[in-house]
Amino acid sequence: MCGLTHLIVFVSIFAAITLISEAQYILPIFKHEPSKQYYTLIYIGSATTSSPVNLLLDLGTNLTWLNCRNIKSLSSLRLVTCESYTCKFITGTTGCDGKICLYREPSPFLLTNHTVTKTDRVVQDKATIFTTENGVPPSIVSFRPFTFSCAVQSNLQGIASPISGVIGLCSGEHPFWRQVSSAFNVIPKFALCLPSSRVGKFYMGATSSFNTPLFGGNNPVPMTLTPLTLVSGKYLISVTSIYVDGIHLPVNPSLLEGGAKLSTVVPYTVLQTDIYDALAQSFTFNAARKGMSETTGHAPFKHCFEEGASGKNIDVSMMEIGLPGNGKEVKWRFQGANIVERVSETVICLAFVDGGNKPNEFMVIGTHQLQDYLIEFDFSTRRLAFSDPLSLHNTSCST
Numbered sequence: 075m076c077g078l079t080h081l082i083v084f085v086s087i088f089a090a091i092t093l094i095s096e097a098q099y100i101l102p103i104f105k106h107e108p109s110k111q112y113y114t115l116i117y118i119g120s121a122t123t124s125s126p127v128n129l130l131l132d133l134g135t136n137l138t139w140l141n142c143r144n145i146k147s148l149s150s151l152r153l154v155t156c157e158s159y160t161c162k163f164i165t166g167t168t169g170c171d172g173k174i175c176l177y178r179e180p181s182p183f184l185l186t187n188h189t190v191t192k193t194d195r196v197v198q199d200k201a202t203i204f205t206t207e208n209g210v211p212p213s214i215v216s217f218r219p220f221t222f223s224c225a226v227q228s229n230l231q232g233i234a235s236p237i238s239g240v241i242g243l244c245s246g247e248h249p250f251w252r253q254v255s256s257a258f259n260v261i262p263k264f265a266l267c268l269p270s271s272r273v274g275k276f277y278m279g280a281t282s283s284f285n286t287p288l289f290g291g292n293n294p295v296p297m298t299l300t301p302l303t304l305v306s307g308k309y310l311i312s313v314t315s316i317y318v319d320g321i322h323l324p325v326n327p328s329l330l331e332g333g334a335k336l337s338t339v340v341p342y343t344v345l346q347t348d349i350y351d352a353l354a355q356s357f358t359f360n361a362a363r364k365g366m367s368e369t370t371g372h373a374p375f376k377h378c379f380e381e382g383a384s385g386k387n388i389d390v391s392m393m394e395i396g397l398p399g400n401g402k403e404v405k406w407r408f409q410g411a412n413i414v415e416r417v418s419e420t421v422i423c424l425a426f427v428d429g430g431n432k433p434n435e436f437m438v439i440g441t442h443q444l445q446d447y448l449i450e451f452d453f454s455t456r457r458l459a460f461s462d463p464l465s466l467h468n469t470s471c472s473t
């Protein structure tokens with residue numbers, strides 16, 4: 075009896091160890107100019123006839139959708155029926171077209187346009203991505219079923235031309251990272267390293283830190299943790315305060331109560347007017363002290379500066395966002411190229427946008443601020459981990 079118990083305990087420990095794989099799954103991240111849209115590339119279809127498809131990264135979309143005309147061979151594509159478990163799991167706001175499951179694709183650009191586009195069919199096919207374990211060079215790996223929805227070209231309004239759909243990174247119905255984590259039995263987490271140029275990386279899985287030349291090895295870039303909350307499909311972090319060069323920015327705490335939303339489709343952080351004004355005032359003061367003179371705004375920016383005698387100097391101010399950490403406040407630091415945008419040879423602008431007095435969200439952190447950080451969304455701990463600015467470590471997301 076006792077021996078059997080021991081055996082069961084041993085077997086279950088063994089099972090617990092082998093259950094979750096250490097492998098990580100990787101996709102490239104590209105930045106499209108001048109739209110500043112970030113997208114990834116996956117292959118859809120059976121191995122011999124698979125088609126490359128570029129998909130916009132969107133933290134606000136649950137189910138991936140794309141123009142299925144970009145898939146060359148539809149031989150392995152299957153329609154998802156209304157009676158299927160997959161459809162029942164997706165449904166809610168969606169319906170059926172006869173026997174076929176329908177999905178309503180939201181616009182990724184919710185801030186500028188709340189229109190919900192038409193509903194389209196839910197389908198499944200095979201998807202091909204990359205994998206690596208213990209730092210070995212990546213190899214190709216496929217999984218099926220990969221569930222997504224087929225949209226018509228008109229749904230792609232506002233999306234740059236090399237991109238033919240949206241990859242769902244939210245946490246509702248079948249986001250891409252959840253499909254990967256269940257197909258390969260890896261921990262439900264993903265991380266983004268948005269490049270300012272060239273190619274960045276989108277990681278999924280791996281229980282330990284991401285095994286990359288940047289973050290593994292003897293000298294990893296430090297990561298800071300803060301709770302991640304999900305409110306009606308938005309990824310939010312709680313902001314306790316804002317600092318500029320270590321000095322508390324005078325903003326009414328009630329303005330920060332709603333927290334900050336993270337976005338991979340908003341190019342520049344949008345701040346409610348009072349928060350924006352406080353930041354701009356402090357930044358303008360520091361720019362003047364550095365010998366810069368204010369010049370006319372350059373849409374969408376309101377505050378721009380001639381570098382003048384100060385020479386090329388983007389290090390005007392350091393901004394920090396105070397966040398709840400493990401029992402004490404932690405700070406997310408933004409500086410240099412994450413704070414300003416160069417609009418001409420001699421003019422730089424404060425790379426933030428005034429969102430007006432009563433925006434839907436008082437703080438939306440956009441991609442100009444998020445680029446060149448490793449940002450990890452861990453659903454096993456409900457935490458967000460963000461790295462030091464990679465520029466501080468003489469590195470970047472670009473490879």
Ligand SMILES: *[C@@H]1O[C@H](CO)[C@@H](O)[C@H](O)[C@H]1NC(C)=O
Pocket residue numbers: 186187188189231
């Ligand atoms: C929102 O989208 C609709 C339909 O595509 C369009 O008619 C409208 O002008 C858009 N509104 C804004 C503010 O972009």
Ligand SMILES: *[C@@H]1O[C@H](CO)[C@@H](O)[C@H](O)[C@H]1NC(C)=O
Pocket residue numbers: 134135136180244245246247305306307
């Ligand atoms: C995504 O799923 C979440 C959780 O189910 C839901 O709250 C949210 O409204 C969904 N987002 C969209 C755009 O449908």
Ligand SMILES: *[C@@H]1O[C@H](CO)[C@@H](O)[C@H](O)[C@H]1NC(C)=O
Pocket residue numbers: 466467468
């Ligand atoms: C980054 O480079 C600068 C200048 O080359 C050097 O002073 C600094 O120590 C480097 N920092 C790290 C973390 O390697």
